[in-house]
Amino acid sequence: MSIVERLDPESLEPEPVDPEIRVLREDDPETEVLRAAGWSVVAESWGARLHVPPDGVEQDAVLEACLRAVDEAARAGWRIEQLGPQDAVRIADLDADCADDYPWTPATGHDVPDPEDLGRRLRQDWSAFGAFRRDGDPDVADGPDDADWYDSDPDAPLSAVTVVSEHPDRVETEFTATHPDARRRGLATAVKAESILSLVAEGHRVFGTGGAAVNEGSLRANLRLGYVLEPRWLSWRAPAPPAPATARGGPGSSPTAR
């Protein structure tokens, strides 16, 4: 689940994660109360929004970064395309390969989706976009104009995926993952870019995302596509309770007991 869904600014209360942890926006006056009471920040997370103008030159300017990201990935030999419910198992498999690399914070947990549940959601209001390579070897991948690209090979290896959910007010990223062997080649950026282009074509104009502050790759991919950061979310931990006082007169507590 994404941070923004857990911590929707419009919702009254963040989802409780741990009674010793409070998650507050950095501009929440309550943060000063917690600080004064000895609470400390144990994690930071961010949310961001991309607002796409209705149409015209302004929209083109915003979407230019997305077009460039998809084009660069295609030129490097990757195929970026929309996935469907039939891809639920390989999406979950890829996500399981990445599960250990999701940074955990009290506000940004992630569970590998159950394929059956994911397939059902992809038939409803979720969408997925993936990056494929040919024969599992990016060095022999064809160019985007080659005729022998597989469009629907069920065995084609999936290298990156982003899954998004549609809400009345926005499209929210559920998760994005790139196989460890395919990282830092622009694939997370490209699949997110494709999701934006595709959903803008369907009429969506507001996109939300978020993550742990330590997840620099995720943050940079979104900034490159034009997402604008919102105030940070801080996870505060309660001060440790004082150690219980040693009971007087207990065994061994008296210097004369030995």
Ligand SMILES: CC(C)(COP(=O)(O)OP(=O)(O)OC[C@H]1O[C@@H](n2cnc3c(N)ncnc32)[C@H](O)[C@@H]1OP(=O)(O)O)[C@@H](O)C(=O)NCCC(=O)NCCS
């Ligand atoms: C985060 C993740 C999806 C990034 O995937 P990726 O395909 O390697 O990302 P990209 O190649 O598109 O890189 C995006 C940008 O981040 C940078 N980047 C990527 N990984 C980075 C890292 N570990 N440290 C610093 N910068 C990094 C890239 O250089 C690029 O920067 P640029 O646009 O300024 O050139 C991938 O590391 C991953 O799957 N992590 C585990 C799952 C996860 O944390 N998902 C995100 C939360 S939903």
